[in-house]
Amino acid sequence: MSLKIEAEIKIDSEPCVAAWDKKLFIGTEDGSIKSFDQDLNLVSSWPAHAVQIFAVAAGNGSVYSASNDGGVRVWSADGQKIVELTTAGPDVGVLRVFGKAVYVGDEGGNVLVFEDNAEKARYNVLEEVKDLEFSPPYMFTVRDLNVTITEIKPEESKSRFVTRHTMEGRAPLQMAGKRLLCTARGGNNLRLHDASVDSSFKLLHDVKVSDMILTSLVVNGDYAWTGGWDGCVRRWKIAEDRLEAAGEVNLGACVNALQSTDANRAYAVLAGGRIVYLKVL
Template structure:
């Protein structure tokens, strides 16, 4: 693993980067400077917008729309191609919207008070409360995974007139979390161990393996993908390292690391065995796995 390219000092964000997504051969970044920036795969800046007056916490995307959430109490929508503002979908100044996730026509919005609002094709559908702030979130079909000081798995009923949900299980752990292949990956409460569970309702999401002391300091982000029956998992955090792991069956194996020189807040997989990392002081880089 090695850093192959960095965003230039002239183009990078002015403050910490909180979130990355990779969509249709482009990288999108959201930062504490309130800006969203769009990059080529080799980190050439394509466009940017002052999306919010304060922090952009999270980004997600449908086929043609980018969604951004902020501590200014809004969720906004943008054209995916050129970042033209479409509308403010949600404006609630008493809330901080920490996470957004889009799946199969539904947008999920998680806030600092444990609420998750659900929109169907941008029309408000309903709200649920999971009793703790939504620090991280992922969706797989009708199953919603949320994390702060527990991993909460919720079955969301999307067919009726009104939103219904059933809590399936709470797992002792902590954000961040990621879904990769048939696995659910997250950290322990201390934030330095990686825990891997099976992503299967019928098997009650049983634990597969753990990696004790995966990082010396707290892990801030996990990202993974499945290929040929194996899961490649990447982790990064306060120790300024990005590490690569291979998960197969009930085993997790260390595959290498890269010292970036900055605190890592967010990771996302790109194409051709690449991963993007971003965080402290606006730094963004691409790491090549081969």
């Protein structure tokens, strides 16, 4: 099985981060956000920040962006500013939408939870948050060495949490149903875990997915897509307790971000301004 380039475009500014919510939203080095339809036709573009965007997320018709110029900015899908969310102060590197809630992770170890653009809860996991996932009641946060699993209940407490487990891992990481995928410390391998406290989050499989550092990981259904410094995008089938190769393509440039719209389609954001739409043959 192989991956085919369905469409490709090039933009003037380096694309850094990406999000999907019926459109593809790209945050760039010059601080702008650009949105595209599924065929990579430009829909809209707007100046969101004065400098490079560190994180972008989209969901429920809104777009969220963060840089080092303070706060998290909330936009409509066509670029109208709605509000700016007040954060804890350190630079925000992670924005994730889970249902109606937006989770904000920063380099000071803070995780803030917003709902309806109002702060609902705030936790501190004691180290920089480079990526996070949430599978109620567990929040998974990671930097470079360990994944920390924290039990949180935002509906009951705005600050109280219990650390349930720590294990080897680094960013990026993603939930896949009852499984957790995270990068091994060396940066080349992907680790598949049972996402259950009953099994102590047992390691099920460890497989090499990149010849160089892995930068990007996205899960859609039973498939994971990976990309990294080696310029290769690879697709993996999550077959219960192991990962099976299910297609790859060498795009010839560092993969800065990945997004997937279904199990057979993905978008790769590449160094040098390229954005590539991939399909399974």
